[in-house]
Amino acid sequence: MATIISLDPRITRAQIESYDPADVQPKPDLDQFITFEVFHQAKSGARHIHVGSVHAPNSDMALLMAKEQFGRRGQTHNIWVVCTEDVVTMHANDADIFATTPEKVYRDVAAYMVRNKVEAFKKEQRGDTKE
Amino acid sequence: MTDALKNLLYRMADDALILAHRHSEWTGLGPLLEEDIAFSSIAQDKLGHAQALYTILHGLGEPEPDTAAFMRNAEQFTCCHFVELPNGEYDFSLVRHYLYDAAEMIRYRALAESTYQPLAALARKVTGELKYHLYHAQTWFVQLSAKGSEESAARMQSALNEAWPYALGMFEPAAGDAELSAQGVYPGEEAIKAAWLDAVMETLAQAKLVVPSQAEPVYGGRKGYHTDYLQPLLDEMTEVFRIDPAAEW
Numbered sequence: 001m002a003t004i005i006s007l008d009p010r011i012t013r014a015q016i017e018s019y020d021p022a023d024v025q026p027k028p029d030l031d032q033f034i035t036f037e038v039f040h041q042a043k044s045g046a047r048h049i050h051v052g053s054v055h056a057p058n059s060d061m062a063l064l065m066a067k068e069q070f071g072r073r074g075q076t077h078n079i080w081v082v083c084t085e086d087v088v089t090m091h092a093n094d095a096d097i098f099a100t101t102p103e104k105v106y107r108d109v110a111a112y113m114v115r116n117k118v119e120a121f122k123k124e125q126r127g128d129t130k131e
Numbered sequence: 132m133t134d135a136l137k138n139l140l141y142r143m144a145d146d147a148l149i150l151a152h153r154h155s156e157w158t159g160l161g162p163l164l165e166e167d168i169a170f171s172s173i174a175q176d177k178l179g180h181a182q183a184l185y186t187i188l189h190g191l192g193e194p195e196p197d198t199a200a201f202m203r204n205a206e207q208f209t210c211c212h213f214v215e216l217p218n219g220e221y222d223f224s225l226v227r228h229y230l231y232d233a234a235e236m237i238r239y240r241a242l243a244e245s246t247y248q249p250l251a252a253l254a255r256k257v258t259g260e261l262k263y264h265l266y267h268a269q270t271w272f273v274q275l276s277a278k279g280s281e282e283s284a285a286r287m288q289s290a291l292n293e294a295w296p297y298a299l300g301m302f303e304p305a306a307g308d309a310e311l312s313a314q315g316v317y318p319g320e321e322a323i324k325a326a327w328l329d330a331v332m333e334t335l336a337q338a339k340l341v342v343p344s345q346a347e348p349v350y351g352g353r354k355g356y357h358t359d360y361l362q363p364l365l366d367e368m369t370e371v372f373r374i375d376p377a378a379e380w
Contacts, residue, residue, distance in 0.1 A: 054165055058278070064270045065165040067263070072172060 036062035037087060039080040040070050048080050059083065132314055135307020136247065137191060138209070139317055142305070142353055143238070144184035145210035148200055149361070150231060151177035152368050156218055169267060173228075176260045183257075187249045201372040205362045211352040213297035215361045222283075222290040225275065229268035230298040230331065236265050237326045246315040269334055276338035284339070291335075292343045299348035302327070 002018045004011060033055040039048035051070050056062035062081040071079055100108070154174035161167025185196035193199060213231065218224045239261055242254035276287040308319035335342060351357070
């Protein structure tokens with residue numbers, strides 16, 4: 001069989017032979033552990049903030065790994081782990097349901113220009129007639 | 132009392148130093164990335180405990196911590212055989228990690244109440260680290276035995292059988308213990324061993340492992356008699372230091 005000629009020296013050096021895509025076997029299922037999402041709390045009463053994930057066979061082991069990975073440096077008060085599969089999420093294709101049409105900006109706090117009125121009122125109170 | 136105290140400090144420091152080195156041999160070879168980091172970080176903590184103990188010894192007129200750690204021969208060490216043994220497979224390393232840290236926890240808890248202030252202060256300072264070491268060890272221990280596969284449980288049992296006589300050797304009777312106990316410095320190895328057995332039996336029940344019967348404790352380490360594994364470990368550990376012992380690091 002011919003060797004693949006590539007501009008990537010790693011490929012050329014590895015002397016990978018060209019192949020027929022039809023011969024490629026599908027990869028076996030991953031032999032990795034399931035993943036757990038890690039939430040880190042810096043201080044008592046503070047929010048738990050999502051900081052990453054760890055591989056583990058169960059929640060006990062996940063907490064142990066999370067302690068090492070995310071509680072080793074900096075201040076930590078507590079850590080949560082949640083099995084990734086237990087996180088309920090929107091489908092990425094549905095991101096448009098969060099979109100707001102321009103006609104609805106009156107629903108946003110930022111759309112109210114009350115500050116201008118407040119400033120005008122304060123001026124009036126001061127007797128400041130200058131514009 | 133000073134001799135008995137120094138003896139206690141040296142055997143604790145030597146145990147921590149040698150086991151720290153053994154643990155560190157897993158760095159880069161651990162079974163999982165996270166676990167590799169965890170084991171290495173525990174090894175560093177142990178090294179820190181050894182350094183703190185050598186520092187207390189230095190205050191009692193013994194050599195500098197680096198000299199104590201790197202310039203003694205095997206027969207001058209008083210570590211137990213348990214910590215000298217090679218890592219073997221991960222099962223043995225974990226079993227040793229658990230049995231050792233279960234003892235450390237009890238020893239340091241007792242020392243937190245010691246009348247010898249430097250040791251009491253150190254014990255209080257490292258409580259959190261020891262709690263973590265024990266938590267780490269215990270979680271893995273139960274995971275691979277009761278919660279693991281048939282193979283992992285069998286391997287843990289066989290590692291326990293191998294480790295047990297050496298683990299009992301951690302509590303080799305020391306001549307000065309009665310004196311230390313009378314002064315309220317340290318309750319002595321017999322008392323620590325009794326509390327350790329209670330704690331370990333509870334975990335073994337959880338792990339569904341059994342203690343090997345008729346195990347004779349392996350003694351000698353506290354008197355300077357060691358396994359053939361210690362000197363090669365020391366040679367490797369001190370290799371760089373011995374090139375230039377006077378070097379400033």
